[in-house]
Amino acid sequence: MKDTGKAGGLAVALVDALRETGGLWFGWSGDVSQEGSFGSMKLDTVRRVTMARIDMTSADYDEFYAGHANRALWPVLHYRLDLAVFDRRYEEGYRRVNERFAARLRPMLKPDDLIWVHDYHFFPFGAELRSMGVENPIAFFLHIPFPAPEILAGLPGAEGLVRAMLAYDVVGFQTERDADNFRRFVVTEIGGTEMGDGAVIAGGREVLARAYPIGIDAEGFARQAVTPDARRHTARIERQMAGKRQIVGVDRIDYSKGLPERFRAFERLLEDYPENRGTVSLMQIAPPSRSEVDAYAEIRRELEGLSGRINGRFADLDWVPIRLLVRSFTRRALAGIYRASRACLVTPLRDGMNLVAKEYVAAQRAEDPGVLVLSRFAGAAERMPEALIVNPHSPEAVANALQTALAMPLDERRQRWQELYQRICDENASVWAKAVLDDLRSHGRGQASVS
Structure with missing residues (x-):
């Protein structure tokens, strides 16, 4: 265990x-x-x-x-x-x-x-x-x-x-x-x-x-988001962002998770919606896994290359488009990171369920929740229709959904979140x-x- x-x-x-x-x-x-x-x-x-x-x-x-x-x-x-x-x-x-x-x-x-x-x-x-x-x-x-x-x-x-x-x-x-x-x-x-x-x-x-x-234990995870450790992570990110907005992704390095496709979709967001340059960042937490399998090492190299190229193309003195963190965080820390993020990208090419989608919803502030962007090929999509459902193979579709999430009115965000949160509480572990x-x-x- x-x-x-x-x-x-x-x-x-x-x-x-x-x-x-x-x-x-x-x-x-x-x-x-x-x-x-x-x-x-x-x-x-x-x-x-x-x-x-x-x-x-x-x-x-x-x-x-x-x-x-x-x-x-x-x-x-x-x-x-x-x-x-x-x-x-x-x-x-x-x-x-x-x-x-x-x-x-x-x-x-x-x-x-x-x-x-x-x-x-x-x-x-x-x-x-x-x-x-x-x-x-x-x-x-x-x-x-x-x-x-x-x-x-x-x-x-x-x-x-x-x-x-x-x-x-x-x-x-x-x-x-x-x-x-x-x-x-x-x-x-x-x-x-x-x-x-x-x-x-x-x-x-x-x-x-x-x-x-x-x-998941949705109510329990919601409590994790207001622990001292989670609050420290939330406050730290909010200080660093200084009014800017963060999109978060949390996935093991694995070819099923669609991470290179995600980075290209974020690049498309900056290309097609230039108003996000300097104001929106993607934080991708990607713990390594199965390093003995060649395919995983190749994905890590690809992600490092993509993030370097995109950052080199768009970064400014006080803003970095993509932050790639190849490490793990505790559940409490993740809860705080989720809470500080305006949107969450859960865009696997194929996934059994994907509990990150449910954890992100559970961690949100009821008064000002973020928006979940979810792959149609994640099992979670069957029971989370209030998320913005996307085809992860289409960078244009994901970029459009991100723009919708970033521009979504507060009332709509609250309504979508409330329905999602109630369902994950009702359908817990x-x-x-x-x-x-x-x-x-x-x-x-x-x-x-x-x-």
Whole structure:
């Protein structure tokens, strides 16, 4: 479990949900050791949550995590077959780690436990548990997109991967589109039957495949925005801006996030609406990730080159167009930064949900809120229509939306914000977790595994 002061949206939402129910958090420790998954288990208890973590060997890390998960599955699931690397050794490592992790969890399970598996690293985890005789109800939740069948079919072994997913009783996705893509694959590629209300039958198993949009603790995050640390960050930015306005983006460095496209859209804003020169800046917070993957290092170099060129073209003595911060901030600091920003750019080329969009809304001042500019390809767009929805591939469209956001009257900003804020409060992390677990309790029957 990560330090939730700096953890990503996925970990924070899971921590918030698990602390309410209590239970066991089992997974990778984040460490690499010679013993790997055969070594001792690291056990800690915080409040009602027991954390059980095991290491990986360097081979496991290279083949399972850096290899198959992030060089094959991640790009395919984000519709980037052109960037995928398919290597049988990586795939074997992926299966090996799932098997070993399942074997370590198996003795810890009690007959009445509900099991909830998360994300693309562990697609076959449920099938491994079933092969070991586990009959408990098991749910799976995918935090990133699930592509259309014709895209997923490009992944070698895609059919086997989806068959393994049929070992779960409930399979959850961020959006209706993702859930529909999964059901279509089961029907068209495996010969399954869609039963309605999210259920599919294949290989003698009935699986519930539905959308459960993940939420945040919106009211809790709103409180973060008025903590002393957040206030310091808000005040510091407002002093630096001295009446100017800031647009903010917060994304890991990743080709799915559309960061180069975002920088070009901001450049187009300065070209097409010159009144923003000297008065509007873009702050892009971009923590590095997966530096061992070449594509990520290339994106960082591209971003540094773009920001340098745009700043060289437009900067003045007292104004810099783009500030690129390749580092992480605590959640409280981010809340303060969001609060000081007139607009937020959330423009991924493809994203499962994107909780930055919800955090930005939660952090705003009710009396003077900012405006969210949101990609139509972020899962959040399904439930946030009051944002300005854009095509991130069109710099003109994004620039136009930014100009609309900057010029939007206060009454309209308040109305849009109020509707967004009420919805993210109503659809918070607890509601998300309860929806999945309620369906698992009612649908999970520990059926036999699929061959």
